[in-house]
Amino acid sequence: GAGVSQSPRYKVAKRGQDVALRCDPISGHVSLFWYQQALGQGPEFLTYFQNEAQLDKSGLPSDRFFAERPEGSVSTLKIQRTQQEDSAVYLCASSADRNTEAFFGQGTRLTVV
Amino acid sequence: AQSVSQHNHHVILSEAASLELGCNYSYGGTVNLFWYVQYPGQHLQLLLKYFSGDPLVKGIKGFEAEFIKSKFSFNLRKPSVQWSDTAEYFCAVNAGNAGNMLTFGGGTRLMVKP
Numbered sequence: 001g002a003g004v005s006q007s008p009r010y011k012v013a014k015r016g017q018d019v020a021l022r023c024d025p026i027s028g029h030v031s032l033f034w035y036q037q038a039l040g041q042g043p044e045f046l047t048y049f050q051n052e053a054q055l056d057k058s059g060l061p062s063d064r065f066f067a068e069r070p071e072g073s074v075s076t077l078k079i080q081r082t083q084q085e086d087s088a089v090y091l092c093a094s095s096a097d098r099n100t101e102a103f104f105g106q107g108t109r110l111t112v113v
Numbered sequence: 114a115q116s117v118s119q120h121n122h123h124v125i126l127s128e129a130a131s132l133e134l135g136c137n138y139s140y141g142g143t144v145n146l147f148w149y150v151q152y153p154g155q156h157l158q159l160l161l162k163y164f165s166g167d168p169l170v171k172g173i174k175g176f177e178a179e180f181i182k183s184k185f186s187f188n189l190r191k192p193s194v195q196w197s198d199t200a201e202y203f204c205a206v207n208a209g210n211a212g213n214m215l216t217f218g219g220g221t222r223l224m225v226k227p
Contacts, residue, residue: 004156031213033214035215040219041219041220042117042119042203042205042217042218042219042220043157043203043215043217045214045215045216048214056214091157093157095213100213101159101162102159102213102215103159104156104157104158105156106155106156107156
């Protein structure tokens with residue numbers, strides 16, 4: 001595809017439910033990032049992959065958050081036992097390598113009720 | 114850890130007015146600096162970036178930004194705004210040794226009145 005694609009665009013989850021958010025990066029992009037954007041705030045870093053290797057997961061807020069990129073392309077962010085404070089827009093970005101522009105997807109808006 | 118501050122949360126301007134959005138960061142080492150824009154209902158898009166060289170950077174749509182290392186600032190400017198510039202603007206920093214993970218400011222919501 002032409003850009004970074006995320007699905008679903010919107011997700012409503014009941015508290016305690018598990019969710020999985022998908023990111024299709026730009027083909028051939030080595031680096032992949034997940035960010036969390038709470039309402040009225042800037043995006044905050046969650047985790048970073050270089051190919052299939054998760055090199056940094058320091059931003060994941062709790063052990064309920066898990067990300068994977070098993071074949072170095074598509075990535076999934078999983079949130080277990082969702083809580084209301086998990087409500088946010090989850091952004092995925094990819095870049096060709098370390099020092100090039102990151103391209104963002106449109107995000108998945110997660111609402112936990 | 115680095116942090117980024119955008120002091121103006123909301124800015125309202127009339128068309129043709131000049132724009133300057135402030136951005137300050139805290140990090141003592143080498144940094145790469147970015148401004149992203151998010152138009153209503155759209156994804157984040159890169160306006161401009163600074164990696165090295167001339168500290169005055171020109172981006173798309175007539176925007177420019179100046180890196181002032183002594184002030185830890187990277188302010189965004191446009192001489193004459195248009196209604197279509199209504200959007201949210203984010204300053205971001207990538208510390209030189211942090212992969213290219215970005216640290217974002219809180220954003221500035223710009224409204225341009227026709």
